[in-house]
Every structure is written in structure tokens, then in C-alpha cells.
Amino acid sequence: MGYSFYDWNNALQQRNEYVADRLKDGSPVVAVTFDGGVLMLTLRGNQRKVFEIYDRLMMGSLGKQSDIESLRLAAIDSAHREGFERSPDDVSVQRLVGFGLSPAVKKIYNDQSSIPLTLRAIFAELGRTANEDHLFVLGFDGEFRTLNRVAVAAGTAYAEDQGEAYVREHLPTTLSEALRVGLTAWGISRSQLAPKSAREEEEFDPLRDDGTDAPRVTDDPAVAVREALKDGATLEAALLQRDTRRETKYRPLTAAETESALSEYR
């Protein structure tokens, strides 16, 4: 039995669809840089989604918890090994994602006998200024994008673009601005998974069987945030803090610090 180009192409497409389908309903993660540092936030259920990786690195991810966990541990391991054997100064997100994680994720993706890692992750590196912070978004196929000022990991590429575009028009300078803008971007990326025209077409498609899908969420970002909170989601937000005398730059925000941004949605 031959293995035609069609089979190969088909198999690849199925893998992509398998993962894309599972990521679609995930809660987005938004990373925004501002004067005080890098803010990463998401709304989540029980499991943590934003993590410290190294002195100036953090990650946030949507996807399957077990896959996120193995990516997280690989990142922490690799960063600490490099930092210990050379110097913490040699640990950069560019090297970590570009030469460490991306090829490893790609290898799993290419292995037809294994299930691809079902995740999309943002890696953030704190620099001297908001413009020098680095943001990398790593996909399940090992491909990654490098971004400045804002990055979103969401269910679809379209949703990521929408969330990022909003933040670019409202670039924050303070933490409270960053929280507010980040939350709205979360709402946008959560609710606008595809262009409106495409969504309407879908609704008229009599052959589409969406009876088992999760209920369609609204495309109003504020409503999306409100509904998530009503469903018991909590805001998880963490900083890589630029102006701190503490050695640990990573700091999860307390409920008191996020309350004013959240109160708008209650």
C-alpha cells in the first residue's frame, strides 16, 4: 500500500484540526508590556495558567493542562541549566524558545505516532523598557511569532489578531491601565474567534452540526468577561516587575490589586 502525498497532507490536516478544535474554547492569555513591567493575565478555573520560568522570564498558556505542564518544566529546566552553567544573563527568551522549545515541540508535532502538544503559549522576557521587553507566542506545531508590547494566545489566529490590535490602539503606561486594557483584550479574543461575516455564514449553514458544541459566546468583550466571572472564573494576573529591588521580578497580583479593574464587570 503506497503512501501518497494526499495521505500525508490529509494526516497533517487532521492533526491541525484536532488541535485547533480543542484550543478554540480555551481561555485566552494576554501579555502587555508597560512602564512598570510585563503583565500577563487570563481568566481561569482551578488550574494555574501563568508561571514564572526564570529570573526575567514568565509564561502563560492555554491548552491541555498536562501538555502545558511538560512545556513549563522543560522551559524551567533548560533555563536553569543554562543559567547555572553559564550565567543568568545568558538565559534569554529568544534562545529558550527559538533553539530549545520550538524544535522540541516541532519534533512531537512531526511524529505521526504521537498526539501533538495541545497548547499555545506566550513567553515573556523583561527588558529595560517596555519597548525592549520580548514576547514570543509558541504554537502546537513549534512555529512561533515574536511580538512587541502585546501578545495574545487565543483559540484562533483571528482572535489573537483582534485582541492584539485593540491593545496596540490603547497602549498602557500604568499597571491599572494595563489591567483594564488586558481584560478588554481578553474579552475580545474570547468572543471574536472568527470574522463576523464568517460567523453569520456559519449560522445559516443547515448542514453544520453544532448541537454538541459549547454555547456560542457573545462578541461583546465586556459580556464575555462578565459571563466568565459569573461562571466562577477568577482573574489570574502576574507581573515581571521592572522597578523592584527584590531579586524576584515575578510577582502574582493580589486580589486587592486586581479588584478595581474587575469591579467594572461586576
Place this chain on the structure above:
Amino acid sequence: MLELSSGRGNFAALLSSRASATPFDGPAAHREVFAGSVRPVLSPGEGLATDPIHGTTVIAVKYRDGVINVGDRRATGGFAIMYDKAEKVLSLDDYTLMAISGSFSKAMEIVRYLRHAFRYYERSQLQAMSLDGKLSELGKVIANNAMAAMQGIGIVIPVLSTFDREANEGRIFFYDGGGARFETAEFGAAGSGSTQIRGAFEYIARTKGPFREMDRDTALREALTLLEIAADLDAATGGAGKVLPLAKTITADGIADVEETTLRSIVRDIIGQEPLAVG
């Protein structure tokens, strides 16, 4: 577990291999330069028990809000003063300081190892290592280094200070050359100059009241005075007249350097002249 390309990953294995073997053999040249007052040639049998081979003085005292660490800046090699800006009070994490005496190169390796070990644990396990866990880790490293120390190369005797956030108080621990740890109630000191000033700690505590009830600047003044006495009585301990000593505090807010103006004015009072504070 995600397999990264060869040579990467598995930091845990790297750490445990470093911790269980005789660790941290720096290059020989490096060792000689910073080996405290280790003499270049040691005959067999000399070493740990008979020789004071940790030329320095570092002091930790409690005060009202936590712990103060001070240390002189001198690094010696034999009878030569090799360096007068050595940093002997080093942070292991946001609430832990290690004041080192003995081989500088070994101590730096231990600090580098512990900093990574503590942080790796916290980041991977998503909870901080317990105080007891950290103390054991340091004891283990010192114990593993004991053989090298017996041969006369690279003994390290640290004083570890931390702020215990559960008990809301500063705590001080010192170690012997074999890795055993002891908690002290009020103060700890290590290095060749520490024996000369031991009784003075007691004298201060008995005549002026416990260190832990002093405010920061009072406790700092006592600690710096003791350090200056150690410098007078021990050749391997540097005085404050040329380079300002290191002074750091640990409180509920974490580690902080004592601001230079305060340090300078206290030193000026103690030595009776304006410190040069080179560099």
C-alpha cells in the same frame, strides 16, 4: 516530559549530581588567589582542625525588625591582601542572606548552586522550599565539601540569616566544617576574626540589652564596632577606613542594603575619621 535536544534539559539531574559528588572544584589558580589565608603548601594532617583557614570576619545580629549582616571586604592569599572589595554577604533568595568565610571560590560556587537550587525548586514545584529544607541543603553542600576542606583546600563556614515569615522574626544559623547547623538566639559570626570578638557580643548583650530589642542603627553601630575590633585584632580582616564594610538587612519586606550615608556616618564615628570609601 518534553525532550529537548542533547545537552539541554534535566536540570534536576545536573543539580543532584553536583550536590552528591565532591563539588565545586574551581580552577587551581583561582583557588589560590581567593583561598582566604590558606597557605600555598600544607603538609598532610594539617587543615580543618588545627588551622584557622578562613580569613575574614562576617557578623549577623538580630534587631527589632529582623537581622543585620555586616562583613569586611578583604580577601587574602597567604600573607598578601589580594582584593579589598570582596562581597562576603550574599543573597540566596529574597529573604535569605549567606555571610561567607573561608575559600572565596568555593563559597561563590556554593552560593551559585544554592540560588539556583532554591529557585528551581520554587519555580518547578510552585511552592517555596521550606526554611528547614534550605538549611539542610546548605548543610549537605558543606558536608560534601568536608573532604576537600580536610586536605586544606576550600573550607567554607557560612552564617545563614533569614526572615521567618511564619514566626515573623529574623533567625540566624551558623555551621561547622562538617555541615552541622546551630541556631543562635541573638548573633552569629564566622571567620578568623570572629573568635577574638566572641566575648564582646556577650558583653554587649548583657550590659546594653539584647540585640533583638535594638533599633536598626543601634544594632548596626554595635555590629560595625565589633567588625572594626576584629579588624584590629586579625590580620585577615579589613578595616572600615579604606573601603566601607558591607551591611545588609533582612526584614518582612525582604533584603535591603543599608544606605551609604548612614553607613558612612556610623563608620566615621567608630574610626574617628572620614572613611576613604575607595570606589
